[in-house]
Amino acid sequence: MKDKRRFSVLLTALAAATLLSSCGGTQGSSDSGTTLTVMGRKTDMQKSYLASIFEQYEQATGNKLEIIAYEDAEFEAKAAAEFNAGHVPDIFMHFHSTGLNAFGVDEHFLSLNDEAWADDLTDSARAYCTDKDGDLLGLPFWESSVSGCYYNKTLLDSLGLKPAATQTEFNVLCQALADVGYTPICWPANGCSWMPQFALDPIFADDPELLERLNHHEISFADIPAVTDMVQWVKTAADSGWFGSDYLRCGWDDIGPALTSGEAVMTFIWDTWFYTDFAGDGKYTVDDFALMPVFMGTADSGTYEGGNLNMMMVNKNSAQLETALDFLAFCATPENYNKAFENIATVSCFKGQTTNIQSRMVTEAKASIEANERVSTATSKIIGYNSENMTDALNNMLCGMTDVTGCVQQMDEFRIREAGLQGAEGFPAVTPDAPAQ
Numbered sequence: 001m002k003d004k005r006r007f008s009v010l011l012t013a014l015a016a017a018t019l020l021s022s023c024g025g026t027q028g029s030s031d032s033g034t035t036l037t038v039m040g041r042k043t044d045m046q047k048s049y050l051a052s053i054f055e056q057y058e059q060a061t062g063n064k065l066e067i068i069a070y071e072d073a074e075f076e077a078k079a080a081a082e083f084n085a086g087h088v089p090d091i092f093m094h095f096h097s098t099g100l101n102a103f104g105v106d107e108h109f110l111s112l113n114d115e116a117w118a119d120d121l122t123d124s125a126r127a128y129c130t131d132k133d134g135d136l137l138g139l140p141f142w143e144s145s146v147s148g149c150y151y152n153k154t155l156l157d158s159l160g161l162k163p164a165a166t167q168t169e170f171n172v173l174c175q176a177l178a179d180v181g182y183t184p185i186c187w188p189a190n191g192c193s194w195m196p197q198f199a200l201d202p203i204f205a206d207d208p209e210l211l212e213r214l215n216h217h218e219i220s221f222a223d224i225p226a227v228t229d230m231v232q233w234v235k236t237a238a239d240s241g242w243f244g245s246d247y248l249r250c251g252w253d254d255i256g257p258a259l260t261s262g263e264a265v266m267t268f269i270w271d272t273w274f275y276t277d278f279a280g281d282g283k284y285t286v287d288d289f290a291l292m293p294v295f296m297g298t299a300d301s302g303t304y305e306g307g308n309l310n311m312m313m314v315n316k317n318s319a320q321l322e323t324a325l326d327f328l329a330f331c332a333t334p335e336n337y338n339k340a341f342e343n344i345a346t347v348s349c350f351k352g353q354t355t356n357i358q359s360r361m362v363t364e365a366k367a368s369i370e371a372n373e374r375v376s377t378a379t380s381k382i383i384g385y386n387s388e389n390m391t392d393a394l395n396n397m398l399c400g401m402t403d404v405t406g407c408v409q410q411m412d413e414f415r416i417r418e419a420g421l422q423g424a425e426g427f428p429a430v431t432p433d434a435p436a437q
Contacts, residue, residue: 005197016140033062034323039079040093042069044310050341053141057330063323065087076102083108090324092313096128096137097380098422108147112153115325117332124306124373125349132208141337143346145270146196146362146369147305149295150380154288155182163292167302170295174242177265183244186264190251193387194394195268199230199296202303204382205374215383217419217426220412222258222405226298231394231407233297238398248398256280259289268294271359275345291365293310304373307347308380384419384427 010374044050045067054065068089070078080102082088088108094100103109112118113136118126125140149170151163159180164170174184187194203226204211237243244250244264258264260282274286282395293302312331314324330336334352342355347362362369390411397407420430 012307033064034320034322035064035066036067036091036324036327037066037089037314038091039070039082039089040073040310041072043072044093045069047143049139049143049340049344053331053336056339057327060330060376061326063327065327079103088315088317088318090315090318091327092315093310094138095308095310095380096131096262097308098383098385098424100137102193105131105137108315108317109137110314110321110325112138112314112328115332117329119235120332120334120350120352122349122351125309128306128309129311138313139332140309140311140349141331141340142307142310142349143169143272143344144307144309144349145272145347146163146291146307146365146373147151147195147268147270147294148369149266149292149302150271150274150289150361151292152259152284152288153290154263155262155265163290164295165301166290166293167297170302174237175240178241182198182262183264184242184257184266185244186250186255186258186267186383187243187247188250188254189243189248189395189398192252192391194234194391195387196230196296196390196394197305197387198268198294198303199233199298200227200382201305201374202299203227211381215381215424217416221415222408222412227411228404228408229297231397231404231411234394235397235404235407248395260284270305271347271362272345274359274361275357280421289361291361291368293368299372301372304369306373307349309349313334322361383424384414384415384417386414386418389414389418 026313038045038054058064068082076099079092083103083304092103092109094103115136117139118136121129125144126136129138129140130136153163156163159177161173164173167334176186176386189270203224204214208217210224214221214224238247250258255264255267255269256278257280259267260280261280262283271291274289278286293299293304296303312328314321314328318324334350334351337350338353338355341353343357344360345357348356393407393410393414396402397404397411402410416427417430419427423429
């Protein structure tokens, strides 16, 4: 998933209490119609657009939705226990990540390739929800975004500088800004993630076989030169002053003030952040910003990251299979999803989505995004990947505790240990209390 996603939850406590149940129920019929069970994380179920579509469905059909919502920290374990006990819900909500493997995708979930609404999904949304065999796993009913390098176009224009189209141009741009006293990239290292997926995604999106070999523990990060290229770029950028002088103490809440004041010119972030978190009392506003790709040493033309999407998946063994499919079709009807997503800051997941708030920046960069966007690969499909662990390894290097080679080695150690904790096949088993490398 994307790092530090902090979209606002608009659902009231009363509505949440009405919709959420902390324990499972039985499938079957209610007095007024069919009851479908929907299982997911509690905070996910509190999204206002889900509350809207659930309410629309119940009112329109007379059917009922029994929401089985587990606390976030307990969700994976409790949901897996329910599956293992044979209590599989009609609708299961999960991100397309390696964590989904615990729920028996082939055994439990129906391929949705032939559903009429599938053609209404945007290319990036459909790609995110499709497995390596080409099966559409779920309906992405979720908020989305485009992550990239957001830059102060007004400031660049005033300095006679242009946005970059290649890695070389980006490096030159960063140095030019540093030379005249600006912080080229606001990069908060204190308690935040370095978001290395920007560099890793192009490596594995362009070479799926490499990802398979990594996930089967046949090779490591150290065997992939491009991973070292990423780490070297981060070190070079830091040593060159492209992150400023105080980036190791810079936190999440420092990004807005740094950008609005003009102290920092660029940051790697997602567009909807400008609507949910962008704040600061300064010279520049969202109207002064534009979007170009992220360059981190591994893709010469740069890259963007598409949103991580929560999917509605259908239990193919459900006694209410047709009703469950009808529910997804209801959710995927333009009139219904446009009502649910009205005034929500999100990139469209549906081609017919019109009522959501889409940023000017993404719209203006459409051609570049289409040419360079990758579905998030590193965060969702690398077994053992953990952005916080990757960040720890990078920060250890930047604090002088190790060098580039040692940093890559530590990234491998963290990833392999995490895979062992998850019980991933082919990786050495690790007990939770075992010390980190």
